[in-house]
C-alpha cells in the first residue's frame with residue numbers, strides 16, 4: 253500500500269478544497285515549512301485532525317489527547333536516545349515498549365531503540381510540538397550524566413549507515429514444497445554459525461531482506477536466498493505456534509529446535525508494516541550447554557574474582573553491559589562452577605535459560621498471574637543460597653534484591669547499561685537505602701562484545717590523522733591497526749565472529765563510602781579508575797592494536 257501524500261488525505265477527507273491545498277503546498281515550498289503545520293496555522297485543520305491524518309498516513313495510532321505520561325517509564329529508555337530522536341515512552345509490558353514519535357516510519361531509529369532497550373518498539377504518532385513538553389514531563393528527574401555522552405555526529409552517521417542490502421525476489425507461484433521444508437532451519441543454522449544473536453527479517457513490497465545481528469551490528473544475511481519469502485515466514489510462524497494466516501496485528505511466540513545437534517531456543521516477534529511485515533528472531537541459549545570461562549575468553553584476574561564472589565555467603569554481583577553482550581553466558585559460567593550439592597540455586601528469568609541441572613528457574617509471566625516482583629518474592633521464599641535475577645523491572649524488585657543480598661543471599665544481577673559506572677548509578681538510584689546497596693556490593697562486571705576481524709583477510713593499515721585524533725592517539729607513535737576488506741571465507745563481511753571485552757570493579761572502602769553517601773559521578777569515576785578500572789574504549793584499543801578488532805569497533809563504543 254503506497255503512502256498517500258498528506259495533501260491528498262486532506263482533500264479526500266473533505267477538510268479543504270484541492271485549490272486550498274495547492275495554495276498551501278506552494279507556500280510550504282516557498283517558506284520551507286511543513287504542509288501540515290501551515291494547514292493548522294491557517295485554521296484549515298485542528299492539531300488533533302492533523303495528528304489523526306499523519307497517523308493514518310504512517311499507519312499507526314495517534315497518542316490520544318490528554319494522554320498522561322508516566323515518569324516511571326523514564327528508566328526504560330535512556331534520556332540520551334529519547335532526546336536525540338524526540339521519542340517519549342508511553343507504556344510498556346516488559347517485552348514491548350510503546351513510544352510517541354513524530355517519525356513513526358523511521359526504521360533505523362526504531363531499530364536502534366529496540367536494540368538499546370531490548371524490547372519490541374511500537375510507535376505512536378505525536379506532533380513535533382507536543383514532544384518537547386512530553387519529554388520534559390517524563391525526564392524531569394533524569395540525571396543526564398547517567399548516559400555516556402553522544403558520539404560526535406560523523407560517527408553517528410557511520411554507525412547507523414544502513415548495511416549493504418541484499419533483497420531477494422520471491423519466485424511468484426513457488427509452492428511450499430518439501431524442498432523448502434528446511435528454509436527456517438537452514439536460516440537458523442547459518443545465523444548460529446556466524447554467532448548471530450538475532451535475525452531481522454523484513455518483507456517489503458514483496459521483497460524479503462534478511463539481516464543478522466552480530467556483536468550489536470546488523471550484517472547482511474545468508475548468501476543463498478530462500479526459495480519463497482512467504483513460505484519461510486510461514487514456517488517460522490508455524491514453529492512458533494502462531495497463526496500463519498494472521499497478518500492483522502503483531503504476534504509473538506517461542507520455539508525450541510535442534511540445529512546441527514545443538515538445542516536452540518528462538519523467540520519470534522512478528523509485526524505487520526505498511527508495505528509488508530517485519531520479524532525479529534532472537535536466538536537464545538545458543539550453545540545449549542553452558543560455555544566455560546575459557547570459551548568466553550574471560551581474563552584470569554576476572555575468573556579469580558568471580559570464583560571468589562561465587563564463594564560468598566551473601567552479597568551482590570552485578571553484570572552490566574549493553575543488550576546482546578553475552579552477560580548471561582558469563583553468569584551461567586559462574587553458576588556452573590558452584591557446588592550445587594550444597595547450595596540451593598534459583599534463577600528468575602524472563603527469557604529462556606540454559607536449563608542447568610540442579611538449578612531451578614522461575615519464569616515471570618504476567619498473563620499467567622506471575623509478575624516479575626512476584627517471581628522474585630517466590631524465589632526468595634525458597635531461601636536460596638544463590639539467586640540470579642535477569643532484570644530489574646521496578647524499584648520494588650531492586651529493594652527486595654538488595655535487601656536479600658545484604659542479609660542472606662548471594663545475588664547475581666543482570667543489569668543492562670552501557671558500563672559499570674552507569675550501572676552502579678542506575679541501581680543506586682533505584683535503591684532507597686544506598687547504604688545497604690553499598691555494603692552488599694561484592695563485584696561489578698561489565699561486558700561488551702565486539703566483532704572480530706576476519707583472520708583470513710585482515711591486513712595492517714594506517715588510519716587517517718583525523719581518526720587517530722578521535723582515538724586520542726598521537727600519530728607520531730608507531731601503532732599498527734588492522735582492517736579486513738572481506739573475502740570468500742567471511743562472506744565479504746570482514747567479520748570473523750565476536751570477541752568479548754571485560755572490565756571489573758571490586759569496590760574498596762572509598763567506593764563503598766561514595767555509593768552510600770552523597771556521591772558525584774566524577775568522584776565515583778575517579779575512585780573507580782584508581783582501582784584500575786579502564787573504559788571499554790581503552791580495552792578495545794588494546795584489542796585493535798593486537799589486530800583483533802577494527803578501529804571502527806573502537807569508535808562504535810563511545
Ligand SMILES: [Zn+2]
Pocket residue numbers: 706707708709710736737738739740741742743744746747
Ligand atoms: Zn575475510
